[in-house]
Amino acid sequence: MAGKAAAPGTAVLLVTANVGSLFDDPENLQKNWLREFYQVVHAHRPHFLALHCQEFGGKNYEASMSHVDKFVKELLSSDAMKEYNRARVYLDENYKSQEHFTALGSFYFLHESLKSIYQFDFKAKKYKKVTGKEIYSDTLESTPMLEKEKFPQDYFPECKWSRKGFLRTRWCLADCAFDLVNIHLFHDASNLVAWETSPSVYSGIRHKALGYVLDRVTDQRFEKASYFVFGDFNFRLDSKSVVETLCTKATMQTVRAADTNEVVKLIFRESDNDRKVMLQLEKKLFDYFNQEVFRDDNGTALLEFDKELSVFKDRLYELDISFPPSYPYSEDCSQGRQYMNTRCPAWCDRVLMSPSAKELILRSESEEKVVTYDHIGPNVCMGDHKPVFLAFRIAPGAGKPHARVHKCCVVQ
Secondary structure, three states: OOOOOOOOOEEEEEEEEEOHHHHHOHHHHHHHHHHHHHHHHHHHOOOEEEEEEEOOOOOOHHHHHHHHHHHHHHHHHOHHHOOEEEEEEEEOOOOOOOOOOOOOEEEEEEEOOOOOEEEEEOOOOEEEEOOOEEEEOOOHHHOOOOEEEEOOHHHOOOOOOOOOEEEEEEEEEOOEEEEEEEEEOOOOOOHHHHHHOOOOHHHHHHHHHHHHHHHHHOOOOOOOOEEEEEEEOOOOOOHHHHHHHHOOOEEEEEEEOOOOOOEEEEEEEEOOHHHOEEEEEEOOEEEEOOOHHHHHHHHHHHHHHOOHHHHHOOOOEOOOOOOOOOEOEOOOOOOOOOEOOOOOOEOOEEEEEOHHHHHHEOOOOOOOOOOEEEEOOOOOOOOOOOOEEEEEEEOOOOOHHHHHHHOOOOOO
């Protein structure tokens, strides 16, 4: 039986996972990843489970196709998921299309005890009852049950072939209509460029792209609904502020390329203590001497530098973060808690929601842990990203005032 018997409402589990590493090294990583994922599913026993994947298929999609099929089959047929008798899977596998390919994969699982659930047809503008298990792949542009867009190339011109975009579905359960948006925003191409200004130029690019998505989700084409946006936002700590704080008493040495005079490395040394190197910064190197600062108290001291969401404070809400930065973890299977020294650790993977979605979440004072916002596999190698999840309940009757507006009960 899904859900904890004592708790009222409909149990929902939303998971976001950048899974690129899983397909680059499937033999070593997928088994552990799936085990940890299933443990979270078992612990929360959701009636409705959404898994949003980014970089699905890894860096070399064509070579990974067989691994993709195996991963999907495992999720749909494993014993751990046997009580989920309905499913929808949307995989962007059109890797040959530079214009459309996003490498997004969205999985939705419905527990057998969930009596009524409907999915929105964006073309017919009607809800349809969900039955059976269906997989959609290759060209998703023609699928009426979702909206998918890749961000325009001019959003991030220095990246020749970006795979960033979003995929949106709309659902209705417990008389509540809500959008679920899988999103992958632009990364920091260079640590050195990110360090130059506060906020960084890359932060501005992400701001523009996320604003575009929110405008699309809330425009006038469809009835308004609550929305959850979860994926790899690539949000980074404000690099200039972080470096200044970590290296307060350090002196900086600048290394330039002999031929172009371009800055290629920054070295921060302690003023005393034999001029010990504290931080080395290159385009793809962020080598700080003490990684514990990112893990102590789950990195709480660094949250003040996590500023990118503040621009959207009136449009997006997030529960308090109480887990360490979700990226970039070592891809060495023996190093489950170690960060790579390629980037400054940051909370890239998030579950965000609209103000009205926040109201849907049931918070029960009499029962602890009704709402949980956390990461998956804290001590296990899950690839370079740790998946992040939000588990909550939709209160009985929470959506009833809107049920008539959304025509949730009309079966097509």
